[in-house]
Amino acid sequence: MTNVNKKQIRKVAEKAGVSVATVSRVLNNYPFVKDETRARVTDVIKKYNYSPSYFGRALSKKRSENICLVIPMNFSTDSQYFMDILRGMTEAIAVSSYNLLFPPVCSDEHFMQNVADKIDSAVFMAPPVNDKKISLLKEAGKPVVVINSRIEDAPRIDINNRKAVRKMMNYLIKLGHNKIGLIAGYLKSPNAAERLDEYKKTLYENNLQLKKEWVLNGDYETKKTYKKVRNLFSGGKEKPTALFACNDTMAISAIKALKDSKIRVPEDITVTGFDDIFIARYTSPSLTTIKQPFIDMGSKAVESAIALMNNKKLDSEEIILDTKLIVRQSSKEIK
Amino acid sequence: MTNVNKKQIRKVAEKAGVSVATVSRVLNNYPFVKDETRARVTDVIKKYNYSPSYFGRALSKKRSENICLVIPMNFSTDSQYFMDILRGMTEAIAVSSYNLLFPPVCSDEHFMQNVADKIDSAVFMAPPVNDKKISLLKEAGKPVVVINSRIEDAPRIDINNRKAVRKMMNYLIKLGHNKIGLIAGYLKSPNAAERLDEYKKTLYENNLQLKKEWVLNGDYETKKTYKKVRNLFSGGKEKPTALFACNDTMAISAIKALKDSKIRVPEDITVTGFDDIFIARYTSPSLTTIKQPFIDMGSKAVESAIALMNNKKLDSEEIILDTKLIVRQSSKEIK
DNA sequence: GCCATCCTTGAAACCGGTTACAAAAAAATC
DNA sequence: GATTTTTTTGTAACCGGTTTCAAGGATGGC
Numbered sequence: 001m002t003n004v005n006k007k008q009i010r011k012v013a014e015k016a017g018v019s020v021a022t023v024s025r026v027l028n029n030y031p032f033v034k035d036e037t038r039a040r041v042t043d044v045i046k047k048y049n050y051s052p053s054y055f056g057r058a059l060s061k062k063r064s065e066n067i068c069l070v071i072p073m074n075f076s077t078d079s080q081y082f083m084d085i086l087r088g089m090t091e092a093i094a095v096s097s098y099n100l101l102f103p104p105v106c107s108d109e110h111f112m113q114n115v116a117d118k119i120d121s122a123v124f125m126a127p128p129v130n131d132k133k134i135s136l137l138k139e140a141g142k143p144v145v146v147i148n149s150r151i152e153d154a155p156r157i158d159i160n161n162r163k164a165v166r167k168m169m170n171y172l173i174k175l176g177h178n179k180i181g182l183i184a185g186y187l188k189s190p191n192a193a194e195r196l197d198e199y200k201k202t203l204y205e206n207n208l209q210l211k212k213e214w215v216l217n218g219d220y221e222t223k224k225t226y227k228k229v230r231n232l233f234s235g236g237k238e239k240p241t242a243l244f245a246c247n248d249t250m251a252i253s254a255i256k257a258l259k260d261s262k263i264r265v266p267e268d269i270t271v272t273g274f275d276d277i278f279i280a281r282y283t284s285p286s287l288t289t290i291k292q293p294f295i296d297m298g299s300k301a302v303e304s305a306i307a308l309m310n311n312k313k314l315d316s317e318e319i320i321l322d323t324k325l326i327v328r329q330s331s332k333e334i335k
Numbered sequence: 336m337t338n339v340n341k342k343q344i345r346k347v348a349e350k351a352g353v354s355v356a357t358v359s360r361v362l363n364n365y366p367f368v369k370d371e372t373r374a375r376v377t378d379v380i381k382k383y384n385y386s387p388s389y390f391g392r393a394l395s396k397k398r399s400e401n402i403c404l405v406i407p408m409n410f411s412t413d414s415q416y417f418m419d420i421l422r423g424m425t426e427a428i429a430v431s432s433y434n435l436l437f438p439p440v441c442s443d444e445h446f447m448q449n450v451a452d453k454i455d456s457a458v459f460m461a462p463p464v465n466d467k468k469i470s471l472l473k474e475a476g477k478p479v480v481v482i483n484s485r486i487e488d489a490p491r492i493d494i495n496n497r498k499a500v501r502k503m504m505n506y507l508i509k510l511g512h513n514k515i516g517l518i519a520g521y522l523k524s525p526n527a528a529e530r531l532d533e534y535k536k537t538l539y540e541n542n543l544q545l546k547k548e549w550v551l552n553g554d555y556e557t558k559k560t561y562k563k564v565r566n567l568f569s570g571g572k573e574k575p576t577a578l579f580a581c582n583d584t585m586a587i588s589a590i591k592a593l594k595d596s597k598i599r600v601p602e603d604i605t606v607t608g609f610d611d612i613f614i615a616r617y618t619s620p621s622l623t624t625i626k627q628p629f630i631d632m633g634s635k636a637v638e639s640a641i642a643l644m645n646n647k648k649l650d651s652e653e654i655i656l657d658t659k660l661i662v663r664q665s666s667k668e669i670k
Numbered sequence: 671g672c673c674a675t676c677c678t679t680g681a682a683a684c685c686g687g688t689t690a691c692a693a694a695a696a697a698a699t700c
Numbered sequence: 701g702a703t704t705t706t707t708t709t710g711t712a713a714c715c716g717g718t719t720t721c722a723a724g725g726a727t728g729g730c
Contacts, residue, residue, distance in 0.1 A: 007686050019710045024688055032707055054452035055394040056686030060715045064390075066453075069437070080415050080613075086437075093439040097449045100437035102404070102421075104428040114432045117389035118401075222617060252617045259619050279415075282557060282587045284594050284619050342716050354680045359718055367677055391716030395685045 008050060016044040027052055066101045067093070067305050068115060068122035070133065080249070080277045081294050085125065085147065088298020098306065108132045116140055120309040123301045127151065129190060143308035145301050150190050155308070156318045157301045161191050162198040164290045164323040165244075168272055169202040171288075171325055172242050176334035177270060178206075181214035181232070181240035183225055183250050192220075195246050195274075214240045222253035229257035241269055241334055248273035248280050248289055255283070255330065266332035276326055285329035293321045343385060351379040362387055401436045402428070402640050403450060403457035405468065415584070415612045416629050420460065420482065423633020433641065443467045451475055455644040458636045462486065464525060478643035480636050485525050490643070491653045492636045496526050497533040499625045499658040500579075503607055504537040506623075506660055507577050511669035512605060516549035516567070516575035518560055518585045527555075530581050530609075549575050557588035564592035576604055576669055583608035583615050583624055590618070590665065601667035611661055620664035628656045 006014070013020040018041060025033050026041040033041075044050070058064055069089065071082065089100060103115040111133055122137055126148040134144050134151055147157045172180055182199045185192030196215070203210045216232065218225040225245070233239060245251035251273030255265050265271050265285055273280060276291035300319050307314055341349070348355045353376060360368050361376040368376075379385070393399055404424065406417065424435060438450040446468055457472055461483040469479050469486055482492045507515055517534045520527030531550070538545045551567065553560040560580070568574060580586035586608030590600050600606050600620055608615060611626035635654050642649055 007684090009687060020687080021689075021710060021712095022708085025709090028688080032709090034708060037708080051448045051452075053394075053686050055390055055397075055399075056715090057688080058715095059388075059390040059394050059686080059717085060688040062390075062715075066436075080418065083415065083417060090437065090440055095441050095445060096439060098439065099450060099453060100439075101401075102425065102435035102437060104431060104433065104435075105425055106430050110430060113386045115434065117386075118434065249614070249617070252614065256617045256619060256621070279584070279587065279614050282584070282591045284591060286591070342714085344717060355717080356680060356682095356719075357678085360679090363718080367679090369678060372678080388716050391685090392718080393685095394687085394716080395718040397685075 008053065009056075012041070012044050012048065012050050015048070016041045064118050064120050065097050066099050066119045067302060067309075068101045068103060068119040070103065070122055070124045070127070072126055072128070080279065081275050081292070082125070084278075084294035085298035085301075088295035088300075089123070089302045091295070092299040092302035092306075096306075098302075100302075108136060112136050112140070116142065121145070121305040123147065123305050124149070124151075124154075126189060126191070128188065143305065145304045145308070147297055147301050148189075148191055155304050155314055157297050157304065158191070158318070158320055159292055159297075159323050160320050161194045162201075164274070164292075165195050165198040166202055167323065167325045168244055168274075168290055169199065169206075171327070172244065172270065172272070172331070173202075173206055173208070175242075175270065175331065177242040178208050179211075179214070179238075179240040180208065180242045180244060181211075181216065183216045183218040183229070183243060183245035183254060185218065185220045185246040185250075187217070187219075192246060199244070211238070211240075213237065218245065218250045220247055220250060222249050225250040225253040226257045229254045230261060233258065233261045233263060239269075242331070243269065243271045244274075245271065246274050248275045248277045248287060251287055251289070251330070252279075252283055255285070266330050270331040270334075272331055276324075280326075281328065283330075287326075288328045288331035289326050291324040291326050293323070296321055343388060344391075347376070347379050347383065347385050350383070351376045398644075399453050399455050400432050401434050401454045402637060402644075403436045403438060403454040405438065405457055405459045405462065407461055407463070415614065416610050416627070417460070419613075419629035420633035420636075423630035423635075424458070424637045425633075426630070427634040427637035427641075431641075433637075435637075443471060447471050447475070451477065456480070456640040458482065458640055459484070459486075459489075461524060461526075463523060478640065480639045480643070482632055482636050483524075483526055490639050490649055492632050492639065493526070493653070493655055494627055494632075494658050495655050496529045497536075499609070499627075500530050500533040501537055502658065502660045503579055503609075503625055504534065504541075506662070507579065507605065507607070507666070508537075508541055508543070510577075510605065510666065512577040513543050514546075514549070514573075514575040515543065515577045515579060516546075516551065518551045518553040518564070518578060518580040518589060520553065520555045520581040520585075522552070522554075527581060534579070546573070546575075548572065553580065553585045555582055555585060557584050560585040560588040561592045564589045565596060568593065568596045568598060574604075577666070578604065578606045579609075580606065581609050583610045583612045583622060586622055586624065586665070587614075587618055590620070601665050605666040605669075607666055611659075615661075616663065618665075623663045623666035624661050626659040626661050628658070631656055 009020050009023050013023045023041055026038050101119055121143045124146045127146055137144050144154045146154050150156050184196045187193050200210055216228040243254055245254055251271050255271050258265055263269055273287045273289035276289045280287040280289050304314055344355050344358050348358045358376055361373050436454055438446060456478040459481045462481055472479050479489045481489050485491050519531045522528050535545055551563040578589055580589055586606055590606050593600055598604055608622045608624035611624045615622040615624050639649055
């Protein structure tokens, strides 16, 4: 009568007539196993369709093979670009034994107690500059990678925001616009602040006026943006001829506000976005925007995380990817 | 000289002057521990900021506390509604010790080898009717919940598609439309098929003509939809006065196609959608559509999964949530 | 005061792997 | 052929918890 409940690896060992150590060595591709022995063990493994227990392994190796994915607390459902990033991430782990772990929204202590243990590294999407979870994780020896933000001592996957803003501004100026407004993002995020700064710089360099009424604080929120745009375009104030929104959803919301104010886009005013989310090519008018390579960013972030958790050094602490100006219908030269 | 490397729980036990078993009992809220002992142990735990090792625990309990989230292989980045579902899911696990696990896209065997072990249950989003992973998981004793689909013996979170279609059709008919076209979804999905079927039924019941040229096979894809709509509205064929798209992105794409054909929405033709994705209220014109309660669906799915993995019985094998007709600008009564 | 019952605790086995160490076997050196 | 070196293997400890089982102590009934 065979013991059915025999711990798996011991059963394989028995059937193959070797010790559990040897089976383990075969499983881990340890080089000094005689070919003949290896073959025998492999056969048994195949025959019984054995695969090692994740937990047994993780416990002794102290490795989870999980990468944690942290998105900002206030991530709203309009963060459509997140789907692209996620796609890039899943591509980067395809066919690997790594998994992505989505933590619950919770306090920092809860996070450390219930998540930190389960992961080998983490990717943070656009975290605030002094995210406590990041420092706690690093204290615990878990590498962290950030996307679209900058955190001291954490590898960063990002775009060159200044260059991107400049591309758009130069394009608008070339179209003849000299009254350009900005719909800024959430200014506590370093990237949003940088975009605003570069907007100002470009205006200055081109001898264009910076009117602070034309800098709208959209905070990446559609509702807020809608209100501010309607407000700007009501009454007899002087109006810009182009509005550069720091993300696409704000641009779309702005267009809506303008239409509701009976102002035509692009005939009466040019509106441009930032991100190139999926829907940007299907809105009416379709959106002129700056494309961020989100899928790539997701892949690179995960690749970096994997390298770090395997104690490899990264070639570079910063991976800055290219952006691209995408011209569609929402922009037009000035008459 | 104290042994620093003492296994954690043993260290706590020693400091508290009890056995590891007792510490474990305290950790697991076992009732028959003397209050005084419990207090002593709790103090030590707090003092050393101890929290039990996830892997040690998982290994002996055979529980991972992870819920796997499977999205269809062909999920495209325009599946914006996924963000809402995800939000609902994270809400449902907030402050719990459960986590969401995102598997890599991979073969069924790979999935079983590298993911099945790590999870206690799984939620599948709109899986094809005979998804192999689902049956394998169930064989392995892991409960599965499906959203927006139907799989034998798996609890289902869904809407009443027939009712939803009927709501929209009745609305359109009340507006005076009697030439209504449908942009169907991916017909291998049971829900898409059901919507098509109910569309036909409603036409029949209202003595309206069913013209098969007016049933466009959009497959939930924007590009395909764009082409088919442009095609339908070129040449001298008879045209519908309303188009009912089975999701919002197809509706948005259809509107784009119509505009590019110089046909005005809603003045010349009514276009409606399905889902009520975030952007639907910001497109121009904003979209009349059927709201699916995605956030709710996500929460309910996770709640069901948690109940099942804790061996609780569900109140019901099917949770059918309400839909709502949202009237916006893209629909208009016929003159 | 004695016995049955219930509460409380600890020892040790168990979950299923990995790995340090040492010994045995094979190959290389002289 | 004896000695050294290199491969190959097994034993047993280890990772850090949970749980069964049995025993000791407290309580209640008579």
